[in-house]
Amino acid sequence: MVVKTLPEFPVKKGEPAYKLWIFEPGEKKEMPLVFNLRQLAETRRPALLPGHRLCAGCAAPIVVKLASFAFRGPTIVVTATGCLEVSSTIFPYTSWAVPWIHNAFENAAATASGVEAALKALKKTGRLPYDHVDVVVFAGDGGTFDIGLQSLSGAAERGHDFLYILYDNEAYMNTGIQRSAGTPKYAWTTTSPVGSVLPGKMENKKPIAEIMVAHRIPYVATATPAHWMDFMKKVRKGIEVEGPAFIHTLSSCDRGWRHDTALTLEVTRRAVDTCYFPLWEWTPQSGYMLTDRSLAIARNPKLKQPIEKYLELQGRFRHLLKPENKHLVKELQELVDAAWEELLRKASNAPR
Amino acid sequence: MAQQAGWRSLPKGGVAFRLSTDYKTGDWRALKPVIDYNKCTKCMLCWLFCPDMAIVWDGENVVVNYDYCKGCGICANECPVKAISMVPEA
Numbered sequence: 426m427v428v429k430t431l432p433e434f435p436v437k438k439g440e441p442a443y444k445l446w447i448f449e450p451g452e453k454k455e456m457p458l459v460f461n462l463r464q465l466a467e468t469r470r471p472a473l474l475p476g477h478r479l480c481a482g483c484a485a486p487i488v489v490k491l492a493s494f495a496f497r498g499p500t501i502v503v504t505a506t507g508c509l510e511v512s513s514t515i516f517p518y519t520s521w522a523v524p525w526i527h528n529a530f531e532n533a534a535a536t537a538s539g540v541e542a543a544l545k546a547l548k549k550t551g552r553l554p555y556d557h558v559d560v561v562v563f564a565g566d567g568g569t570f571d572i573g574l575q576s577l578s579g580a581a582e583r584g585h586d587f588l589y590i591l592y593d594n595e596a597y598m599n600t601g602i603q604r605s606a607g608t609p610k611y612a613w614t615t616t617s618p619v620g621s622v623l624p625g626k627m628e629n630k631k632p633i634a635e636i637m638v639a640h641r642i643p644y645v646a647t648a649t650p651a652h653w654m655d656f657m658k659k660v661r662k663g664i665e666v667e668g669p670a671f672i673h674t675l676s677s678c679d680r681g682w683r684h685d686t687a688l689t690l691e692v693t694r695r696a697v698d699t700c701y702f703p704l705w706e707w708t709p710q711s712g713y714m715l716t717d718r719s720l721a722i723a724r725n726p727k728l729k730q731p732i733e734k735y736l737e738l739q740g741r742f743r744h745l746l747k748p749e750n751k752h753l754v755k756e757l758q759e760l761v762d763a764a765w766e767e768l769l770r771k772a773s774n775a776p777r
Numbered sequence: 778m779a780q781q782a783g784w785r786s787l788p789k790g791g792v793a794f795r796l797s798t799d800y801k802t803g804d805w806r807a808l809k810p811v812i813d814y815n816k817c818t819k820c821m822l823c824w825l826f827c828p829d830m831a832i833v834w835d836g837e838n839v840v841v842n843y844d845y846c847k848g849c850g851i852c853a854n855e856c857p858v859k860a861i862s863m864v865p866e867a
Binding site: 431432434435436437438439442443462463465466467471473474475476477478479480481482483484485486487490491513514515516517518519520650653679685686687688689690691 | 788793794795796797798799800801802805806819820821822824825826828829830831833834835836837840842844845847848849850851853854855863
């Protein structure tokens with residue numbers, strides 16, 4: 426087995442530029458949640474190392490990076506099959522600076538349950554040298570909406586203590602942009618083509634976060650990497666609660682969504698501004714709570730943008746901007762408005 | 778007859794043992810980010826959002842590590858003072 430050293434990049438102050446997460450046995454310290462970026466840059470390093478082979482402009486490594494800044498200590502990462510798994514661990518290379526396990530496409534949550542149960546057994550017999558070891562799952566929309574839904578539902582029902590972060594790029598991007606249950610209505614994919622017969626995918630997106638709310642687990646939230654402070658707070662909350670937690674993040678894919686690589690975060694920002702993807706969190710105690718930008722839009726409805734603002738950036742919705750497809754855009758706008766009105770009715774901190 | 782390699786010298790199946798930092802993704806790049814330090818306010822947003830961990834805070838400045846930068850342009854797009862420009866690779 427070859428032990429490789431990390432590249433040396435000259436750093437004048439603070440931690441080395443790239444490092445593995447190693448915790449001394451018996452370390453009780455909990456890493457604080459820091460929002461001062463300069464302080465964060467000097468003290469923390471992301472759980473993902475450079476050299477991963479995700480496309481330029483992919484939002485998935487940003488999701489992992491931001492989430493790892495909110496980890497509180499020793500963490501084990503589980504990933505389902507997906508873009509993130511195949512391109513961060515091409516044999517014999519690994520990009521993970523934390524312990525990492527992958528099993529199969531459909532059982533990320535079941536694998537996490539097993540890891541958590543093993544940690545519990547080790548702790549009971551006094552063989553775990555740490556106070557707490559957190560289990561975090563990263564899975565794409567294929568591994569959550571379609572293939573992994575049964576294992577996620579089962580793990581949520583059994584109440585294992587883990588955080589499930591879904592990075593939703595709204596299709597099977599890894600295998601070549603096939604439609605999934607996460608693909609929005611009227612989006613182009615290779616298996617829901619746009620032409621004279623069909624205007625893209627004909628079905629609605631599965632409301633996965635609502636499905637997890639229906640499981641009555643301790644914490645459910647939606648987030649985007651563009652609203653980073655909100656996302657980091659939600660990750661820390663999800664790790665701290667006892668029991669399963671679920672975070673649905675919108676993670677744009679420049680190859681599948683057909684936009685410029687530089688606009689990755691701009692697209693997710695517009696998704697929140699148009700209320701296509703509202704930011705909220707749900708706990709059994711306080712119910713639905715709007716956060717960050719969505720709360721600002723609820724307080725001042727003038728900030729809400731029309732859905733065209735979101736569609737115009739993306740090539741997968743290009744056909745909707747043609748004059749003969751105006752009624753489809755109107756229908757999408759009505760769907761988004763109805764979902765937003767419903768959320769405003771449910772949210773306990775929305776102004777009435 | 779030449780000595781054949783035994784099973785002991787094979788890498789363990791399913792265990793990734795080399796760090797991906799050995800694999801330089803910098804040659805994927807078509808456009809290269811160049812930081813104008815006169816405009817930079819050190820807000821660190823490029824460091825926070827870089828998907829390739831290619832922007833490094835060295836204690837005084839943000840520095841681009843061109844070994845790993847894939848040239849996506851997220852840093853240039855997110856920079857609030859537009860201090861990062863994307864120039865074509867020579």
